[in-house]
Amino acid sequence: xxxxxxxxxxxxxxxxxxxxxSKGTVEGIHHWVSxxxxxxxxxxxxxxxxxxxxxxxxxxGGLSGANALQALRTRLAAGNPPTTMQFLxxxxxxxxxxxxxxxxxxxxxxxGWDKALAxxxxxxxxxxxxxxxxxxxxxxxxxxxxxKAVFDKAGISEPKSWDxxxxxGEKLKAAGVIPLAxxxxxxxILEVFEAILTDTNGPDFYKKAxxxxxxxxxxxxxxxxxxDKLRKVRGLVxxxxxGRDWAVATGLVADGKAAMQVMxxxxxxxxxxxxxxxxxxxxxxxTPTATPNFKFVIxxxxxxxxxxxxxxxxxxxxxxxxxxxxxxxxxxLIKGSIPARxxxxxxxxxxxxxxxxxxxxxxxxxxxxxxxxxxxxAAQPQFAGVFTDVVSKFFVTDMSSQEAVQALVDxxxxxx
Amino acid sequence: MRSALPFRDxxxxxxxxxVLSPSLLVVFVGVYLFIAWTVWISLSSSQMVPKFDFVxxxxxxxxxxxxRWHTAVANLFIFTVLFLAITIALGLLLAILLDQKVRAExxxxxxxxxxxxxxxxxxxxxxxxxxxxxxxVEKVVNELGWSGFVFDWITRPExxxxxxxxxxxxxxxxxxxxxxxxxxxxxxxxxxxxxxxEGASLPRIYLSVIVPMLRPAFLSVIVLxxxxxxxxxDLVLALTNGGPGGATEMPSTFMFSATFRRNxxxxxxxxxxxxxxxxxxxxxxxxxxELREDRNVH
Numbered sequence: 252x253x254x255x256x257x258x259x260x261x262x263x264x265x266x267x268x269x270x271x272x273s274k275g276t277v278e279g280i281h282h283w284v285s286x287x288x289x290x291x292x293x294x295x296x297x298x299x300x301x302x303x304x305x306x307x308x309x310x311x312g313g314l315s316g317a318n319a320l321q322a323l324r325t326r327l328a329a330g331n332p333p334t335t336m337q338f339l340x341x342x343x344x345x346x347x348x349x350x351x352x353x354x355x356x357x358x359x360x361x362x363g364w365d366k367a368l369a370x371x372x373x374x375x376x377x378x379x380x381x382x383x384x385x386x387x388x389x390x391x392x393x394x395x396x397x398x399k400a401v402f403d404k405a406g407i408s409e410p411k412s413w414d415x416x417x418x419x420g421e422k423l424k425a426a427g428v429i430p431l432a433x434x435x436x437x438x439x440i441l442e443v444f445e446a447i448l449t450d451t452n453g454p455d456f457y458k459k460a461x462x463x464x465x466x467x468x469x470x471x472x473x474x475x476x477x478x479d480k481l482r483k484v485r486g487l488v489x490x491x492x493x494g495r496d497w498a499v500a501t502g503l504v505a506d507g508k509a510a511m512q513v514m515x516x517x518x519x520x521x522x523x524x525x526x527x528x529x530x531x532x533x534x535x536x537x538t539p540t541a542t543p544n545f546k547f548v549i550x551x552x553x554x555x556x557x558x559x560x561x562x563x564x565x566x567x568x569x570x571x572x573x574x575x576x577x578x579x580x581x582x583x584l585i586k587g588s589i590p591a592r593x594x595x596x597x598x599x600x601x602x603x604x605x606x607x608x609x610x611x612x613x614x615x616x617x618x619x620x621x622x623x624x625x626x627x628x629a630a631q632p633q634f635a636g637v638f639t640d641v642v643s644k645f646f647v648t649d650m651s652s653q654e655a656v657q658a659l660v661d662x663x664x665x666x667x
Numbered sequence: 668m669r670s671a672l673p674f675r676d677x678x679x680x681x682x683x684x685x686v687l688s689p690s691l692l693v694v695f696v697g698v699y700l701f702i703a704w705t706v707w708i709s710l711s712s713s714q715m716v717p718k719f720d721f722v723x724x725x726x727x728x729x730x731x732x733x734x735r736w737h738t739a740v741a742n743l744f745i746f747t748v749l750f751l752a753i754t755i756a757l758g759l760l761l762a763i764l765l766d767q768k769v770r771a772e773x774x775x776x777x778x779x780x781x782x783x784x785x786x787x788x789x790x791x792x793x794x795x796x797x798x799x800x801x802x803x804v805e806k807v808v809n810e811l812g813w814s815g816f817v818f819d820w821i822t823r824p825e826x827x828x829x830x831x832x833x834x835x836x837x838x839x840x841x842x843x844x845x846x847x848x849x850x851x852x853x854x855x856x857x858x859x860x861x862x863x864x865e866g867a868s869l870p871r872i873y874l875s876v877i878v879p880m881l882r883p884a885f886l887s888v889i890v891l892x893x894x895x896x897x898x899x900x901d902l903v904l905a906l907t908n909g910g911p912g913g914a915t916e917m918p919s920t921f922m923f924s925a926t927f928r929r930n931x932x933x934x935x936x937x938x939x940x941x942x943x944x945x946x947x948x949x950x951x952x953x954x955x956x957e958l959r960e961d962r963n964v965h
Contacts, residue, residue, distance in 0.1 A: 317928050324716070345715050345930070435822075435911050491801030493822045493911065633714070636929040640735050644912035648824050658734065665732045666931070 274303040275561040277569045279552065280326075281337035282319040284312035287520055291585040295387065298572040304565050309333060316342075327351060332555035334562055335569055338384055340375070340627025343553045347378035353554045353563075354381035355570060364574050367592040369611065371620035375628065376551055384551035385573045386591035388583050391607050392515040392546040392623040393446050396501065396522070397534040401428055401510045410539045413447055413480055416511075420487035423510045430487035432509035434495030437643035438625050443484060443513045444642045445624045448477045450540035454619040457544075461629045461638070462622075464667075470660045478645060478652035485646055505533065513538060515548060515623070519587045519603055535603040537610060545607075545614035548626040549591055637662035702943065709936035717932060726933035727941075736938065739916040742828050743945070746917070747896040749832045750839075754892055755885070757836065758843025763873060765844070766851045776848070779841035787838065791905025794834035795821070824914035827907055831899070831915055834906055839895065843888050850884030851877065886957050890950065897946055918942045 277299060283292050296306035311319040316339055323346075326332055332351060346352055359365050359382045365373065368386065376384045395416075402408065405426050410416040420430030433439050449457040452473050459468045468474075489509075492500075501521040503509035512518060522533045529535060537543065552573055554566040572578055579590035584599065589607045593615070597608045614620045622628025624635055641662060645655040712722045730736050761779060765772055782790065797803040798821040808816040820826035854877060862872045900919040907915040909924075918938055926935030 321927060349716060436908065437910065437913070489801075490819065490822060491799065493799055494795050494907070632929045633931050636924070636931075640913050643910065644824070644914075647822075647911035647914070661732075662734070665729055 273305045274568075275565045276305045276307045277334045277562075277565040278307040278309055279335040279337070279569070280309045280311055280319050280322055280333045281552075282310065282312050282316045283337070284310055287585055287587070291582045294578055294582045294585065295569075295572050298575060298578045299569055302568040302572065304568050332557070334557065334566055335552050335554050338551050338553050339548070340622075341631055342627070343384045343551055344375065344378050346553065347381065347383040351555055352378075352383045353556045353566065354383065355385065355554065356380075356382050358382075358567060358570055362571070362574065364592075367574075367594050369593055369615045369620055371615070371618075371622075372547065372549060372591065375549060375622070384553040385570045386549045386551040387573050387579060388550055388586055388588040389591045389607075389611070390515050390517060390548040390588040391537075391610070392442065392548050392626065393449070393513075393538040393544065394516055394518070394603075395511050395513055395534075395536050395538055396504055396518050397511045397536070398504050398507050398509070399530075399532055399534050401507050402534065405510070407510075409534065409536045412539050412541065413451060413484075416539050417480075417483050417487065420484075420510075424487065428507075429489045429503060429509035430511065431484065432500035432503040432512045433488055433492055434497060434500055435492045435643075435647060436494075436497070437639045439497055439500075439514075440643045440646045441625045441639050442515070442623075444477070444481055444638075444646075445546070445629075446513055446538040447480050447484070448474075449544050449546070449621065450538050450542070451477060451480065453542045454544045454617075454621055457621055457629075461624050464630065464634060464663055466660060466664070469663065470656055474656045474659070475652045478655045481642070481646065482652065515626075516587055516603065516607065519601075523587075529602045535606065537606075542619070543610065543613060543617075544619040544621055545611050546621050546623040547611075548623045548628060551591075633666045634663055637666055705936045705939050708932060709940050711933055713932040713936070715930045715932065722933075726937040730934050730937045730941070733934070735913055735916055736918075736921055738913060739918045739921045739938075740941075742916060743897070743918050745828055746832055746835070746899065747893060749829070750835050750896050751889065751892050753832070753836045754839050754843050755888060757840045758888065759847050759878070759881075761840065761844040762847035762851055765848055776845070779844050781841065782838045783842045785838065787835075787899070787902040788905045790834050790838045791902045794830070794837070795906050798830050798833075821907065822911060824911050827911055827915045831903055831906055835896070835899065835902055838902075839892060843892070846884050846888050847881060850881045854880055882957075889953070893950065894946070897942065918945075 281292070283289060296308075299306055309322070311322045316337070319337070320342065323333070323336055338346070343352065364385070365382070368376070372386060372389070376382055376386055397409075401423070405419075405423050405428070407419045407422065410419050423430040433443065445457075445461070448460065452460075456468065456473060459465045460474065497512075497514060497518070498521055500509070500512050501514065501518045504512045505522055505525050505527060516535075519529070519535070522529070527533050552569070554570065557563060557566075574592065576590070576592060576595045579592050580595050580599070583590050583604075587604075589595075589600070589604050589611070593611070597605050600608070611620070624630060624638060627635060629635070630638065637659065641655055641659045644650060644658075645652075650658075707719065708717055709726055710723065711718050711720050712725070765775060765779075769775065798818070800806065800817075800819040800822060805816060805818040808818070821830045858876060858880075859872055862876050867875070898919060899917060900923065903909060903915055903917050903920055909916045909920050918941070922935050922938045922942070925931040925938060
């Protein structure tokens with residue numbers, strides 16, 4: 252008797268307790284579904300919970316966020332936008348132009364967030380004069396991941412130029428190791444291409460060719476030379492690269508079957524998951540260049556325009572949770588990236604992340620902070636798509652560099 | 668004075684229309700209205716979200732100036748012709764062989780039909796590994812001792828589309844076989860006996876008598892396989908993901924990436940309309956001639 256009473260009372264009280272605790276819910280669409288991503292997201296949602304808001308998770312994984320954008324389109328068409336959504340590249344700016352995002356100017360000025368972010372990064376969170384999203388992390392795309400044992404055995408150290416890297420590759424090939432691990436997926440090829448493009452021609456050339464899409468630059472001799480170099484890099488890749496996932500390629504490096512991989516710092520998690528230590532078992536260094544640059548990829552959350560004041564207050568809490576330095580630190584320790592805020596202390600991060608911090612500081616000072624083309628932070632999708640098509644076709648066929656440059660120029664003009 | 672129809676008669680006149688109307692409405696909205704909507708989008712300057720302005724045939728011009736679209740169209744024709752021809756030939760052969768009163772026919776039939784139970788995603792993934800030179804057929808044959816054996820079509824842009832054909836044929840042959848087998852079972856054995864009495868050889872009987880009598884089965888197989896080949900989106904996505912270097916792009920994959928990944932909704936809609944027109948150009952005259960002849964026969 253007594254027990255049932257207790258149970259009944261506790262059940263009756265449960266919703267009351269929950270309601271008293273929660274000031275409202277924050278519902279967000281995102282495409283973080285892997286184990287480490289979910290763990291990292293929990294850092295933000297825990298912080299949100301301490302502010303008294305409940306997180307309602309609407310994860311839509313797959314196709315690098317294309318599925319999530321589909322979900323958003325449907326929700327907007329039905330007049331039922333989510334409270335917040337994860338954006339990559341120009342996505343946030345594009346939706347801001349459609350007038351569905353809420354300006355966050357007051358939050359930015361009141362909390363001094365604009366001063367905490369690198370100026371080049373602001374271009375992706377600010378539409379005209381309005382701040383429209385809050386960035387949580389910054390991945391660096393132009394990394395080379397290498398197996399230290401393989402490097403030591405072949406007597407190779409960190410290459411300082413793409414020519415050195417190619418020469419080292421020939422040595423490794425002779426030693427029976429795959430010099431460069433990659434797959435034939437078009438985005439993996441594009442990552443290598445844009446690294447060569449920037450590293451051999453400098454950040455300003457990248458801005459002119461890829462961001463401004465300047466036709467004389469795109470059809471110039473530097474572009475032909477870039478494709479020539481990519482052709483040489485093709486020689487460093489084994490023939491089993493068909494349909495190889497990037498993480499499988501990372502595994503080849505970790506197991507010593509391959510020497511290097513050009514990949515963003517999301518590859519670090521694959522090494523760490525195998526219990527390997529940076530500096531001891533694997534090496535990380537930026538893609539080789541005389542003109543150092545930092546290719547960034549950020550994840551940012553935008554807030555949709557909503558009439559309900561409780562929901563707007565929830566958005567404020569969500570934005571504050573994301574921009575909290577402690578949250579940014581904890582989130583990025585798990586995710587493998589570095590905080591989007593430039594003012595979070597570097598201690599507790601590993602050597603690769605520390606190098607990212609230092610290189611970012613230099614790049615910001617030198618104007619060498621660049622958005623990554625492959626992940627949609629340089630050219631708009633319709634132009635980035637042309638780069639993808641031409642570069643991936645060039646890589647797997649015997650297309651000449653001149654033909655590739657011509658196809659690139661024609662394709663860009665057609666998409667304009 | 669006209670007498671009102673009794674209620675029962677009224678009901679019996681209206682009931683069929685009443686019962687059909689919801690499905691007609693769904694078909695009208697879900698198919699024809701959206702076709703019209705897509706036509707409209709293809710004539711607009713839509714990029715990320717639909718825009719309802721009018722730019723004439725700009726998007727079609729842009730579409731036909733895209734090399735990737737040319738690859739996609741060429742691939743669709745190569746794929747459809749080979750896929751239909753090989754699947755029908757193999758399916759018919761298997762059906763004829765199974766029709767010879769073989770032992771364990773039920774078991775064999777199930778074996779050949781099984782691939783049909785898989786989704787194209789599974790087929791694509793399995794064949795991706797089978798065709799990979801470092802994991803699949805080439806490796807196995809090399810390890811068996813024939814070290815010079817090379818089968819790397821999936822890595823070569825000029826051959827990769829044939830890999831898609833192989834996987835699709837593997838999946839659909841059993842299905843064609845089942846329909847042909849049903850057709851064969853429907854043929855009166857007395858016709859075959861009559862032909863035998865006339866002194867016709869067995870191949871002759873099949874070629875001149877039985878195959879022509881399978882016409883309805885051919886119609887079903889051709890219609891069903893052609894629409895499989897036009898919508899062959901998942902198979903390409905799983906097997907090659909459009910690669911290597913865009914060599915196995917299909918109109919359906921092109922449409923998806925233009926519309927949903929590259930902010931070129933207008934171009935995507937234009938490609939969808941081109942696909943619709945292609946299907947209509949092939950299927951409509953064929954259906955028309957088949958159905959008309961059908962009416963003449965009966």
